Amino acid sequence: MERKKFREDGKDFNENQVEGRNAILEVLKSGRDVEKIIVAKGNVEGTIRRITAMAAERGIVVQQTDRQRLDEMSQTKNHQGVIGFVSAHQYVGIHDIIEIAKQKGEEPFIIILDGITDPHNLGAILRTADASGAHGVIIPKRRAVGLTATVSKTSAGAIEYVPVAKAVNLSSAIEELKKEGLWIACADMEGREYFDSDLKGSLALVIGSEGDGVSRLVRENCDFSVSIPMKGKISSLNASVAAALLMYEVVRQRRG
Secondary structure, three states: OOOOOEOOOOOEOOOOEEEOHHHHHHHHHHOOOEEEEEEEOOOOOHHHHHHHHHHHHOOOEEEEEOHHHHHHHOOOOOOOOEEEEEOOOOOEOHHHHHHHHHHHOOOOEEEEEEOOOOHHHHHHHHHHHHHHOOOEEEEEOOOOOOOOHHHHHHOOOHHHOOOEEEEOOHHHHHHHHHHOOOEEEEEEEEEEEHHHOOOOOOEEEEEEEOOOEOOHHHHHOOOEEEEOOOOOOOOOOOHHHHHHHHHHHHHHHHHO
16 A cells, blocks of 8 residues: 655645756656746746746746745755646646547537636536536636646546646637537526526536636626526535536436
């Protein structure tokens, strides 16, 4: 049985965290998907400059923080002013998700997530996406959680089976899906109740964050909105719960 690794402070060892200049350079050269890179403020010379330039070429998010924060984050205590986070799984392209549906002879069913920052929510959504037969998930490149180790664990293995694409711009991704014949349904409190909405056919379902919902620009690019009736005192549901309800309504309607 594999022995679980722990840090010196007793916390779980994150195997997706890479530290040190040479280690991160090798990850970038390998072409592996990288969620983000964090560098010490003011450290922009030599190898760090090369790292940030390579990250910029690949569209990888680079954040700056003070060295004390890096010291706190470090698992090796030898971060050399830079820490990177690689993806727990490889991403695919949006077209790849469409092709998966075509190969199965099914009408595409895609989940678009706008601003989901909680890895537990993303993991739970991937698990339901797999169970409901969704062909893939699209997430934004910035201001959202990616395929981290926590997401992998929370998904209970679904991360291995549900293709995930990263989009630089969700509105552009939606336009791409429309050209492929998909209708875009936005989860919004002002929309028509979901069990009175037509969710059959080729469909992309847009789910927003629990706090802010779907952003205005993304919402305006959707074809229609659907809502979940709320009869109690609480005005919203956890994002993963809302996504599950809507995904299984799609399942129900497709069976009918």
